[in-house]
Amino acid sequence: MSAMSLSSSASRVLVHFRTSYFTEWGQHVAVCGEGPLFGNWDVKKAHWLSCRHVGEELLWEGLVPIPAVKDFTYRLAVVNEDFEVLKWASERHTVVLPDGLEEGAIVDVDEVWTDEGHPSLVLARSAFARVVWRNRCTAAGGRVLRQAPLLNEVVVRFQVNDGELKEGETLCILGGTAQLGNWQLGEVLAMTALSPSTWEAEVRLPLSSLPCTYKYGIRRGDGSLELEAGENRMVALPANDGARAPALVARFDGCFRRQQRWRGAGVAVPVFSLRSAQSVGSGEFLDLIPLVDLCAATGFSLIQVLPVSDTSVRGAEPHWRDSYPYSSLCVFALHPLYLRLQALADELPADIAAEIEEAQRALDLEEGVDFEATMKTKLRIARAVFDRCGAADLESESFRRFCSDAWEWLQPYAVFIWLRRVFGTGEHWRWGALSQPTREVLDRLSSPSQEWHRSLQFTYWLQWHLHRQLLQASQHAASRHVSLKGDLPIGVDKCSVDTWMDPKLFRMNVSTGAPPDYFDPNGQNWGFPTYNWEEMGKDGYLWWRRRLAHMAQYFHAYRIDHILGFFRIWEIPGDCTSGILGRFRPSIPLSRHELESHGIWDFDRLCEPWITDEVLREVFGPELASEVAARYLQEQANGRYRFRQQYASEAALTAIPPRRCLMADMAPEDVEAVRRGLLSLRQNVVLLRDPEDPNAFYPRFALSTTSSFKALEPHWKEELARLHNDYYYHRQDALWRQQSHRTLPALMGATDMLVCGEDLGMIPACVHPVMAELGLIGLRIQRMPAEEGAKFGDPLAYPYMTVASPSSHDTTVTRGWWEADERRRQEFWTEVLGGEGRAPASCTPAVLEHILQQHMDSPSMLAIFPLQDLLPLSSRLPDVPAALQQVNEPSNPEHYWRYRLHVSLEQIQEDADLRHLLTDMLQAAQRFHGDAPRTG
Template identity: 35%
Template sequence: MRYGDISFFQSGVAVPLFSLYSKQSIGIGEFLDLIPFARWTAFCDFNIIQLLPVNDTGAESSPYSARSAFALNPVFINVQSVEGSSEYEDEIQAGKADFEKYGKIDYYNISTWKRLILRKIFDNRYDDLKKDKVLQRWIDDNTWAKPYCVYCTLKAQNDERSWKDWKNYRDPTEKDIEALWKKFLKDNLFQAWMQFEAEKQFSAAVAEVSKMGVRIKGDIPILINEDSADVWADRKYFSLDDRAGAPPDMFSYTGQNWGFPTYRWDVIEKDNFVWWRRRLAQASKFYHAYRIDHVLGFFRIWSIPQQEVTGILGYFNPCVPLTYDKLAAAGFMRETLEYLRRPNYGFDQLREFLGGDADRLAPVCFTQLEGHPDRLILKPEYSSEKAILGMNEPQEVKDKLLKVYWNRVFVPSGDENNFYPYWYWYNAPVLFTLPDYEQEKLRNLIKENENSQNGLWDANATKLLTVLSQETDMLVCAEDLGAVPPCVPAVLKKLNILSLRIERWARNWNAPYSPYYEMDEYPRLSVCATSCHDTSSLRGLWKEPDFDRNLYWSHAHLPGNAPEEVTPSVARAILSHVFTANSLFCILPVQDYFALSASLSKCAPEEERVNVPGTVGGKNWCYRMPCSVEELMDYSSLASEIRMLVDVRKRRPMWNI
């Protein structure tokens, strides 16, 4: 859907759909809850509601762990609105009462319960549904539906195990899928019917929201789960030898390994990007704008061999490697290069790494280097992070072995003639075993190689993002956080893709004291926010031990010393400052707007956090609003405060870019 012409600065609210609840919803936010929430949104004069992904994640509560790039999550269906639900009214109301007792989102049990209720409704109507021409037309029109439904059916038959662990149908053909569709027609039709109902409710909600003058912004993750219908049925588009992640940074010494397969863009391009085109066409049914999660992955993805656990041994793909020919021309022998890629050790060197454990571990984990009986090298069975971390040893011993394993200048790769520098190559102990002149020569070659990547990444992203940005009329916004290559801002600007500015991270990290950028320095083509689902809320930020409140307070041009807490008056001052941003969009999390109300910010700040990256379970993905969407309308003073912020922003002239 088209966003529409923009003639003034836009303001909005970000909220996970699961965090909403209404008088009708059961335990979790639902598609139809967007309608009453949009009434409040319009009452506040907001232009847009931003959501997290709403794809089917099965038993996983994380919206970024989708088992389909196309299918919606049935947990967001309002079962009372489904035809035939009245037969089960007592059971539905009992379930609603049970889930309301929790006070938080019990995702797994809610999802399981809803699917069971929906199955009862479906079974009761099956004779009519199997002849339903509207449902059949929907299945025919959505080419992803049959593979997805068959995948879900087989997964249920295999006790929800990954398709890699199934005895049969691990590598299906189109004929297999069609045969399986017919063989398990009732179960497959149930999956299709749930998607049909979910799409019907989501579409109806978006239509009503649009009538109020409010737009919906979706979230499209770049990556997809390995255990997904897409990877199962369209295997050719994915590389299962690699996992995507992020390189080390100031927050994580070992980087991140997200566990998602990487794309085989060459194969996708040969098929004219049809899989991505269909994915965006599906999203455009519901969204006026969308956020490309991890847009940096379209420039280059951090690719990690599948046998590794952390992100430390990854490399950017695509990238210009250092070739053997270039290194040989600089005087490096093959034996030296292999030594830098897979170091070998004298026993005294090994003792420096392993200390008192060297005598015990050497015969277990190491073997003699061929042709060099005095040199030791890790055995193949211990040459991966998975193998080392799986050992029956104390963690401190595993950590020592990992340091041995990580000691290299080049990471392993599938091509012996291409060399990819290890992230911490400049500090690797093995580097300092070379003569000084070779160290210097290698440093210069690697630095030169690093500086040669931008042209490739610029061209790669321009090609991919041009196709995707022109495929639909949705407004395209990028999540461009992390280690941003120099070419990124220019490419996004060239393609009219909005970038993202999270205020706490929008700083000049290379300058003394890492000063904040002024709000008027934000690019016009950007979305600004105080926080996001992967950070603490504004109130939570204030309590973080490493957060310099006074530096921030000064950045916001507020008088005196920073207060100890974010009270409503403090929140008002901060949000007034944020709303001066030059960004075209200012979309803040609903929790940070609630900081304007003492009644809606009674909980501990940590309770407002949606997700803590790098952690699983706990309180992740279970944030729930402190009141129902209907009750929000009763907080007239909050809406009045927000309208004042929005009005000042809306009346600002837009010609200063």
């Protein structure tokens, strides 16, 4: 049925829209919809509502005359005076008009404004609706008997959402009229399921019975009834006594108000860290299957993993630095590290099977993952299997279908790998004519007639097997009601297939990173190009939508690695190695005019490193100061120094060979001290000049800590400190909110996956409100409280829309954190755990259990625990020092990601005491969602 198809009558009706919503100054609520009557979804042609205060609410309403169409579809939006949509209501609604409406009939449309981030709508995403819910209600497709208005009666249509109903449960209405049961529990009005989460009922009510209060309820198969929480709802006639009564009241009541919301728990573990009886050198996709079974038996609902895309960016030969899982060679390709060799053929040749067993024995002697040896072993054996057993696979329907579905990324990925071997580098901008590929070029290079075609086929075949293995694990997880949560890295490597194929989507001359924070006082430089969001937006963020649709084949939820990057990114010049000289993009800079209006004018002084004899003596001491000046600096006429051209960047200083640093007989630690001193001089600036606009400037992060700032006159220091704080904490909020509303909805709308955001660090004021509006689940780490000034987070005070975790892959494990700092440990023991006396020096199982139970008891939707925080609860499993269980050290850009569990999944499965303890803890916290709860 067309949303604006005309009925046989030519009469007109008046549609009275009403909703309550608190806007800010300059904002309006508008009704937008299909067809010319509602502006064809163009807010510039939408109907703007007017507002008035009614009690404690701000009521927006408006009267829209329309022809007596059969139905119309609309959606509410909050817009500003520039006609920009700041926020959409959660849903579009279709209103079907009763037959036979008179000329001038009134239709009231009352909508409870519901943000897209309402918890009930988040719980309808695939991680829950298609995986976690057991015995979920699947009723849908019902037809509601439409009523026609009679004399002195009004048709009232009720609609409400709830995605948590179980099989055998239905929604109903109970209220204060005979038609709604007169509040008698046995006389409810049944509702009809339009979809598994949307329910509707329609009834004629006498005008004399209004106003009428009511509530929605859940009726169970055993006849019991649970009414929703909160105050009674009300349907009423217009307040104006002389107004004509409506023929239809359509009530879109938002979401059923649950007494208690669903809460679950999960485990976090990098796939590479798993160890099993069949894995070779590292964890593998098929190791997720026994982990899923362990979680389902214990009561966990989710498994969270790190990124699993191919990171082999340093060339054809495996390199340990490619163990970094956040630097993608291709965001669509899976990493061969996770390949299960034994699953490459139904029956492997005996010599290959023996080689696999020998490799497994040798590699399992390693405490962690030997990335280079494992990759070489897997690629070598996989190629042997392909050469001897792969012919039949290449002709199979499954393989052909995979290649057809994946061809858009699979073809350039395979060609890139081959070209990288030919050119000896992944720096594709050095490939001459092939640095700007076209589909025609790719088709020629991948033609079966080419002598290297066999190499391309091996790449296709390898990705096919990885796809099948991860898909098998994902399907098994869904069958056991355990969601898989993936990880979405913020960046891609410069030497990647993605930047080769779509260079216009990336800013290749700069890098992504993070300003100084808890993890690193110098900031972080991840080396990724930043995104060209303006270019990405031209096709509706197609690259992102394709990327997420691909990810949704395997995962039911995902974590956005650096969600702040979708508000703003910390962009660092290409010649920097640290993150401290970056600036936010997008951002509103300080203009020359603005600075001059505050009496600040010597921009060369503020933008050039402040280097004087006094500064040199402070940094290097009196003995080395003159030698450093002679080798690396040039003295200026004003008595200050500047870097010689060849040493004028962080990259140049970092690249100085140790033997040329100063004196040949210097100890290595002294050489590095000189290098750090030189870098600190380069960073000793107050303002950063925009390379694209000489009249725009950015305050250097924490500028007041520099000696350059301290040498300024008091007035300049006062004004620059104020402008610094304004730049970083105030002036960008509206801009960043707009940016996030352009980017994040495109991501979230691409799939039905649950979306979580890593919102740690320096969080702008706009971030948490936007996350709440969109339904993005935040992260809370107890040792990194979100509340300003707090020493520790309070899990019992966490918001529902969060993940509660005691640690993460970017921190020390809980035991390591406890044992590292005596003063902090004592404060936590006394203030958080309520302990008396001296805190235990080691994190005993009892202490750890207390900390974990706090997180399980939190209101957070999900409590997710690194596996390393759970295993020490066991009295049977062997123990290892906490320092050996840390996955990543964010302050070390050269960190080797090689952590591997010291016990196998089989050993964990055999530890019944540990499983029972975890089940009891989950049951006590009402987070258990496993096979069968323990009864004692």
